[in-house]
Amino acid sequence: MFNEKKENPNPVGERNIIAKNSSLVGDIKSDGDFRVDGKIEGTIQTSGRVVIGKEGYVSGTIDCTNADIEGTFSGKLIVDQILSLKSTADISGDVVMGKLSVEPGAVFNATCAMKSAVKVIQNGAEKTKKTA
Structure with a gap:
């Protein structure tokens, strides 16, 4: 009873790491967070956070909820909430x-578009509509 391991049904807390001196070519899809200290060429799609470390390099597409970038990114970057660029970040695309x-x-x-929430009032009820 007390020795039973509880499995985490929520994979969002999981972290995936591409370590320094590692490289990956291809597409990645996950619900967990990503930290890239190596090199990725391809697509990262996650409902979590993507962190590109100082020596990290990503070329391709990233689609995530939040992103913190210290390294280099080139391509298409889609961040649903907050994109944070540190002083060492280099972004193009x-x-x-x-x-x-x-x-x-x-x-x-980069060409930049900011999503915003637009409030639409219909029949006295407020609705929030996202735009890009």
Whole structure:
């Protein structure tokens, strides 16, 4: 009874790591978070957070809920909530996000679109509509 292991039914707490000196070519889909300290060429799709470390490099597409970038990204970046660029970040390509935080020193050479919540009032009831 007390020695039974409880399985975590919520995989969002899981972390996936692409370590330094590792490289991956291909597409990744997961519900967990990702940390990239190596090199990825392809697509990362997750409902969690993506972190690209200082020496990390991603070329391709990222579709995630939140992202913290310290390294290099090139391609299409879709972040549903908050994109945070640290001072060492180097971003190029197309970016769509909910909110953007940029530290001084970050390089941001991208076309940028910010999602916003638009309130639509119909028949006295408020509805929130997301736009890009």
